[in-house]
Amino acid sequence: MAEAGNVAWDMGSYEWLLQGKDFDSIHPSLQRQAILNMNYGLYEVIPGIYQVRGYDLANISFIKGDTGWIVFDPLTAKETAAAALKFINEQLGERPVVAVVYSHSHADHFGGVRGVVDEADVRSGKVKVIAPVGFMDHAVAENIYAGNAMNRRMFFQYGVLLPRSPFGHVDQAIGKNTAAGNLGLIPPNVIIKDDIQEMTVDGVRMVFQNTPGTEAPAEMNTWFPDKKAFWAAENITGTIHNIYTLRGALVPWCPGA
Numbered sequence: 001m002a003e004a005g006n007v008a009w010d011m012g013s014y015e016w017l018l019q020g021k022d023f024d025s026i027h028p029s030l031q032r033q034a035i036l037n038m039n040y041g042l043y044e045v046i047p048g049i050y051q052v053r054g055y056d057l058a059n060i061s062f063i064k065g066d067t068g069w070i071v072f073d074p075l076t077a078k079e080t081a082a083a084a085l086k087f088i089n090e091q092l093g094e095r096p097v098v099a100v101v102y103s104h105s106h107a108d109h110f111g112g113v114r115g116v117v118d119e120a121d122v123r124s125g126k127v128k129v130i131a132p133v134g135f136m137d138h139a140v141a142e143n144i145y146a147g148n149a150m151n152r153r154m155f156f157q158y159g160v161l162l163p164r165s166p167f168g169h170v171d172q173a174i175g176k177n178t179a180a181g182n183l184g185l186i187p188p189n190v191i192i193k194d195d196i197q198e199m200t201v202d203g204v205r206m207v208f209q210n211t212p213g214t215e216a217p218a219e220m221n222t223w224f225p226d227k228k229a230f231w232a233a234e235n236i237t238g239t240i241h242n243i244y245t246l247r248g249a250l251v252p253w254c255p256g257a
C-alpha cells in the first residue's frame with residue numbers, strides 16, 4: 001500500500017498472464033517479455049551481490065559490505081523500496097544501509113530513496129549517497145520542470161491507467177509498471193566527477209566510470225574489481241529501450257520514467 005492509501009504495487013493483478021494462453025490482442029514479443037517480468041523476488045547475482053526484482057519498474061540491487069548494504073538504484077517509490085529492503089533483511093539478515101548509489105538521473109532509479117535511508121543520516125554524512133556528475137541538474141530538469149507533461153505522455157504511451165487485461169495495460173517491457181507511491185529525492189553527498197574514479201565504501205572497492213550523454217544525460221557504470229562484477233546502469237539492458245519516445249524527453253531515455 002502507498003502512504004496515500006492507494007495500492008502502490010500489485011503483482012497479483014497480472015496473474016492472468018500465467019494461464020499459458022496466447023492472447024491475440026497482445027504482440028507476441030510483448031507477451032513473452034510480460035511473462036518473463038512475472039519472475040519476481042530475491043536473486044543472488046553472485047555471492048555478495050543481490051537484486052530484488054519485480055517490486056517496481058526497475059530492479060534494486062544490494063551489495064554486501066563489511067557492516068551493511070550498499071543500495072544501487074532504490075526504485076521509483078518509497079513504499080516499494082522499503083518493502084524490498086525489508087524483504088532482503090528478512091531473508092539474509094538485518095543490515096543497515098551504509099550507502100546508496102544513483103546510477104543515473106531517471107526517476108525509476110532514485111525516486112524510492114526515502115524508503116531505504118533517512119535524509120538526516122545523509123546530511124550528517126553517516127550514509128553516503130553517490131551519483132554521477134550532472135545528476136542533480138538533470139534529475140530536476142527532467143522530473144520536476146518537465147514532470148507533469150512527461151507523466152501525462154507516459155500514461156498515454158504505456159496505457160498504465162487502463163485496466164490490467166489482454167485488452168488494456170499488459171507490461172512496460174523493460175519492467176512491469178511504475179509503482180504508484182511516493183517519489184522523492186535526497187541530494188547526493190558524493191559526486192563522481194572524474195572519468196574514472198575509485199572509491200572503497202564499507203570494504204567494497206568500486207571503480208566508477210562516468211558515461212554522460214548515454215542512456216541518460218548523467219549516468220555512470222561501476223566495476224567491482226574484487227568481485228569481477230560490472231554494473232552497467234542502464235547502458236546495457238536485455239531490451240531495446242532506447243528507441244526515441246513520443247513524450248519529448250531528452251533522448252535516449254528509459255521508457256518508464
Ligand SMILES: [Zn+2]
Pocket residue numbers: 104106215216234253254
Ligand atoms: Zn534510465
